[in-house]
Amino acid sequence: MTKQQLAVWRSLLDTTSALARALTAELALESGLSSGDYQVLLALVEAPGKRIRSSELADSIDWERSRLSHHLRRMEMRGLVRREGSGPHDSRATHVTLTTQGETRFQTASKIHTATVKRYFADALSAQQFASLAEILDALDRHLTSM
Structure with missing residues (x-):
């Protein structure tokens, strides 16, 4: 790599990293949700019936299943999601469902998140810069x- 390529990298x-820190801090401060909470809630809002298999959720947000399981337990305790087994004879929690409280919290957080992304990211670039970045x-x- 050239010095310029390394500097740009x-x-x-x-x-x-700075953008992620700013967005995470503002989201937590204004909504009480972590960036992980927001990722999970977003995936559930977009899922058909606001319900998804936990393994599919882990794949969609690129998390290890054990990390997701621990995170969902905490979210469930806060009333944001509900975990359900796949049947009466299966005690494993294989589906995750968005609760009414979770959806309400997501809608509030989404407004905050969108405004924060605009302030820290969109407002910094011109239309031409956006086209170039895209x-x-x-x-x-x-x-x-392709790799």
């Missing part, structure tokens, strides 16, 4: 999926 890592991200995505 480091800048990308630093900037995305082109760059598309090129990276195509490259990664």
Whole structure:
């Protein structure tokens, strides 16, 4: 790698980390939800019937199943989700369902999150910069999926 390529790479890592920290902090401060809570709730809101198999949920948010299981236990204790077995003779919690409270909290958090993304990200770039960034991200995505 050239010095310039390495500098741009480091800048990308630093900037995305700073954005993630800012978004996570604001989300937690304003809504009481962690970024993990938000990811889980978003996946459930988008799932048919607001219900999904826990293994599919883990795959969709790219989490290990054990991490998700622990996180869901905490979310369930807070009334955000409900875990259900797949049948009367199966005590394993294989489906996750969004509760009314979880949906309400998500809707509130979503407004906060959207405003925060706008303030920290969208407001920083011009329309031309957005077009360039979209082109760059598309090129990276195509490259990664071809490997």
